[in-house]
Amino acid sequence: MSYMAVKDLKKTRVVRETLEREGxxxxxxxxxxxxxxxxxxPDSIEESLSEIRRALFSSAVRQARRRSAKNPVSVDEIQTEIESARREP
Incomplete structure (x- = not known):
């Protein structure tokens, strides 16, 4: 895996070669x-984007599960939140 400073993105040949070599x-x-x-x-842009979005979603779900395991929410807190959301216009 290669790292590149955002300021070096203007070196388009290096960016292209790195992506071709390492992916x-x-x-x-x-x-x-x-x-x-x-x-x-080029012919797989939609499929590639779909897979990347699916992976990002799965990662977000895992992170949310970890956070909720560390700081569980009580049934009363959930109910209070639901009631609050229902009162909003």
């Missing part, structure tokens, strides 16, 4: 990762 590239800002680029086949 992925982690973009950094101030030395910290903030985005990932994936190489794809």
């Amino acid at each position: 992925e590239l982690v973009l950094t800002r101030d030395g910290r990762p903030f985005a990932v680029m994936f190489g794809i086949e």
